[in-house]
Amino acid sequence: GTEIYKLGNCNSLKQIYISNAASLPTGTGSSPNGGLHGPFPTTFTNSNLEVIRLENTRMSGGTPDDGGSGDTIPNTLFAGFGDKVRDVRFTSSYFRVGPVGNQVFNFTPNLEILRIRSNKKLNGSLPNIGACGKLRYLDLYNNAFTGNVYSLTSNETLRFVYLHLNQLSGTIPGFNNLPLLYRLRLQQNNFTGLEKFSLPTIVEFRAHINQISGSIPSFSDCPKLQILTLYSNNFSSYTPGAIADNYNLRLFDVSQCQLNQV
Numbered sequence: 001g002t003e004i005y006k007l008g009n010c011n012s013l014k015q016i017y018i019s020n021a022a023s024l025p026t027g028t029g030s031s032p033n034g035g036l037h038g039p040f041p042t043t044f045t046n047s048n049l050e051v052i053r054l055e056n057t058r059m060s061g062g063t064p065d066d067g068g069s070g071d072t073i074p075n076t077l078f079a080g081f082g083d084k085v086r087d088v089r090f091t092s093s094y095f096r097v098g099p100v101g102n103q104v105f106n107f108t109p110n111l112e113i114l115r116i117r118s119n120k121k122l123n124g125s126l127p128n129i130g131a132c133g134k135l136r137y138l139d140l141y142n143n144a145f146t147g148n149v150y151s152l153t154s155n156e157t158l159r160f161v162y163l164h165l166n167q168l169s170g171t172i173p174g175f176n177n178l179p180l181l182y183r184l185r186l187q188q189n190n191f192t193g194l195e196k197f198s199l200p201t202i203v204e205f206r207a208h209i210n211q212i213s214g215s216i217p218s219f220s221d222c223p224k225l226q227i228l229t230l231y232s233n234n235f236s237s238y239t240p241g242a243i244a245d246n247y248n249l250r251l252f253d254v255s256q257c258q259l260n261q262v
Helices: none
Strands: 015-021 051-059 087-092 113-117 122-124 137-139 144-148 160-162 167-172 183-185 190-194 204-206 213-216 227-229 234-238 251-253
Touching: 190 213
Parallel strands: 015 051, 051 087, 087 113, 113 137, 122 144, 137 160, 144 167, 160 183, 167 190, 183 204, 204 227, 213 234, 227 251
Antiparallel strands: none
């Protein structure tokens, strides 16, 4: 490929911040694409890199020499150089339609924050985050990911999980191994089932505008729950006493379901 990663092998570099670089004023003589655009480097070759935030850019993804046929976010991105990376944020409405490499985050065992937003451009399965045992914040909002949601069995430190506005399906698991989970947003997907939760610290759970059927489960094992939105689903019944012990609940919305009585 002809593109060169301008910061390659800058081994003292720890943080890269480029944001709101989606366009430049006309008449500046800049690239017709404007702002930060084009592919990712094949690999971020910065051995001490900790933070990389490329947010609100015109990046298209891929690598310089994949011919436009590889993963939009490639598996090689952190290969050999990701041990210290703790914060990754990529947002662009200009990503080419395609998947995220399933193994890209196998090289980032110390990752704590992951945000990827593409305005529905990124598709395929959710990327594997099983190696990210320190992850606290997972934000894959507003993509086009399909298939089942994570079980998150290797991510016990998670506090915030945002997977809403995707095309995920199947049953929402109980996530009962997440003792620190505070906020979980799964609304506006294609889920059809919901297991019972036992989450001692959760404050907000949103799963409205899905296709979840069956009975609304009990949330008695979620004593700190304050916000629970399940409207616009296919629930047909309600587990007796489902929220009887949720004394902190401030919002409970099950409207536009198929419930005969609550």
